[in-house]
Amino acid sequence: MAILPTITEMVDLNGKRALVTGGGKGIGAAISARLVEAGAEVTIADIDPNIHEAAEELSVSFANCDITVPEQLQAAVRQAANDSTLDILINNAGIYPPTGPILEVSDEFVTRMLDLNVRAQYSASREAVNYMSNGGSIVNISSIAALRGGASITAYSTSKAAVIGLTKAFANELGPQKIRVNAIAPGIIDTEGLDEQKEALKEDGIDVYAAIAANPLKLAGGPDYIARAALFLASDLAEFITGHLLVVDSGSTA
Template sequence: MTALPGKVAIVTGAASGIGRATALLFAREGAAVVAADIDGPGASAVAAEIEAAGGRAAGVRADVAAEPDCERVVRTAVESFGGLHVLFNNAGIIRRTTVLDLTAEEWDRVMAVNVRSVFLMCRHAIPAMTGGGSIVNTGSGWGLKGGGSAVSYCASKAAVVNLTRALAIDHARDGIRVNSVNPGDTDTPMLREEARQLSEDWAAFAADAADRPMGRAGTPDEIARAVLFLASDAASYVTGTALVVDGGGLA
């Protein structure tokens, strides 16, 4: 048996990392997947991989900070696959700086990609979830506690966590559950980008990321399995929660 039989799912930030792993997992679990990313060729490659394995998918280039792109992603799901049941708002960026080194333009872009995108995608997706559905938003451990040299990222992910709670309250009577998954350090291209931004040696940075009770960073597949749980009927009585998946880091 599969966890998402006959469902239609949108995954943003689907070209790499957690988004890619989740799109592939959703497809294996029976969903038709719209893979959306600002990296259009990357999104198309994920969709092609799903189709090559016998699944159904569409790849869409989208800047999810732009409302017309968000509307187009939702329209693609409805027109291509007949509806929408699952939305995984995963697209995100990071700027590793203190407030003194962060420009107003960088602040605005982080908030646009990490927070505005969730608002816009939900604004267009919720009316399409006519029979109910599930929304999962990617927060972060740093959305639940502070972190060094990441002021815009921490603020944006805290906003995602509380936006999730507010959405869950507003739309529970519509049969729509809304939750956030909050990863710790995960071995993705974004983690390597953090090391680059901080001008740190990757080996040393990776060792620091592994400094948690389980002694290692997470993998995209591990986060994807947590997202699948929240998206599926296995979590039918779960809404408004912030699920931490971090190898014990916040513990």
């Protein structure tokens, strides 16, 4: 029987270059830390200029950019690829202000949500593929909101459901180039971004703490739960997996 490689051999990302959008905080920062731990050369693309300190702590390079702006996104991808090749793209940056009741939602709100959460993920993947001549792995961050919807988060649910379609379509087209494309649907994860929205969500009838208490494993989600899943999908451990949505939610949607 063939001797299987050890786990550490299989998640060795030495010599690989990765780009993590929105990688300065929350889920993105945890994913960046895990990729660095596995040996990857990581670049964070983040709109927040203060992230440069976090980037230094994480030992990653920092591209201060708004990924919805094409020239800024292209420059960030080029930087991450070191003008050469890119192996991993983590499409993580996203916003989730509560949408409010459908009848009160403006077109501008929906457009802004879709522009970052969907269109920029599409564009980032397209730009990254230009540098993935050796094959690669793209991991898109969706949400359990894509699977079960929710009152007052209709625009967000719509955007994150689109990410699943995008993932499957890209996986089909890019498979022959040995580029795998997968998505993760996180459950409720305690991040700064979520913290900022908790009160507004509660006013709209979504109690984050009650939702955590109701999940089968009774676990409060930390960013590293998602980072471990992203590391798995990004690495050769997931060599046979593409077009997949990995739900990481302590059983909330079970």
